[in-house]
Amino acid sequence: MSAGGHHPAPVSPVEQRVAALEALLTERGLVPAGFIEEITSRYEAEIGPIYGAKVVARSWVDPQYKQRLLADGTAAIAELGFGGPEGDHMMVVENTPGIHNVIVCTLCSCYPWPVLGLPPAWYKDPAYRARMVREPRTLLAEMGSPLPDDVEIRVWDSSAEVRYLVLPERPPGTEGMTEAELADLVTRDSMIGAARL
Amino acid sequence: VVRVDGIHSVPDIEAHGTARRREPTYSVRFDAADLWRDGQRGVRVHVDLWDSYLERS
Numbered sequence A: 001m002s003a004g005g006h007h008p009a010p011v012s013p014v015e016q017r018v019a020a021l022e023a024l025l026t027e028r029g030l031v032p033a034g035f036i037e038e039i040t041s042r043y044e045a046e047i048g049p050i051y052g053a054k055v056v057a058r059s060w061v062d063p064q065y066k067q068r069l070l071a072d073g074t075a076a077i078a079e080l081g082f083g084g085p086e087g088d089h090m091m092v093v094e095n096t097p098g099i100h101n102v103i104v105c106t107l108c109s110c111y112p113w114p115v116l117g118l119p120p121a122w123y124k125d126p127a128y129r130a131r132m133v134r135e136p137r138t139l140l141a142e143m144g145s146p147l148p149d150d151v152e153i154r155v156w157d158s159s160a161e162v163r164y165l166v167l168p169e170r171p172p173g174t175e176g177m178t179e180a181e182l183a184d185l186v187t188r189d190s191m192i193g194a195a196r197l
Numbered sequence B: 001v002v003r004v005d006g007i008h009s010v011p012d013i014e015a016h017g018t019a020r021r022r023e024p025t026y027s028v029r030f031d032a033a034d035l036w037r038d039g040q041r042g043v044r045v046h047v048d049l050w051d052s053y054l055e056r057s
Helices: A011-028 A035-047 A050-061 A063-071 A072-080 A125-134 A136-142 A179-185 A188-192
Strands: A090-094 A101-106 A152-157 A163-167 B002-010 B022-031 B043-050
Touching: A035 A050, A050 A063, A050 A101, A050 A163, A050 A179, A063 A072, A063 A090, A072 A090, A090 A101, A090 A152, A101 A125, A101 A136, A101 A163, A101 A179, A125 A136, A125 A152, A136 A152, A163 A188
Parallel strands: A090 A163, A101 A152, A152 B043
Antiparallel strands: B002 B022, B022 B043
16 A cells, blocks of 8 residues: 555544444434544643643742652642543652653553643554563664663553653753743653653 | 552452452562563663552562
């Protein structure tokens, strides 16, 4: 199948099944029309990963907030007004010059929705879920973040109820920036730990 | 065990019907070298587990 062909890609069986399920849910009145699209666009455009970036930026400018964030992630994130399903038990793990944290869900795709939005497709990919626990050094290098050998890698598998957020290191040369400017620097992948800033 | 995370319903039981069993969950740290024969140096893997998943070592 060539990418430049004249025919659109055939619809896969799973896509057909999802479309049928969605049609049935709407037809039976179990979900209102447009509900799924609205949820998806909210999590993609409004919530994630902007809320997470605001949490990170606040912790960079306010050491007391950072202390609270590391001690009780759920409560400190709620201070900024964020929380909800998949964010009821938040644990924030801090990167330092000697420690790099990365999150994965080996079972499925558990992810901190209220701060990062919807997980990227690669986060749900079996290859990421297997390799991030088996050979994280190699995978991080392939994803563009080679780490020195003396940096400890801490992999956090969200295989129960806790959802993780990585607190990246504040980049050098950002001392004069405002909290809002700092938030713009924070990427989704850096809060997963799949990238460094 | 690096963290105790409170008491939660065991999903393996919840998935099969209306019965519920609640257990403590823990974050358990493994050195990659203890998990894999070719585990990478300086890697620690933390897995979140329900109480009944663990055996006394």
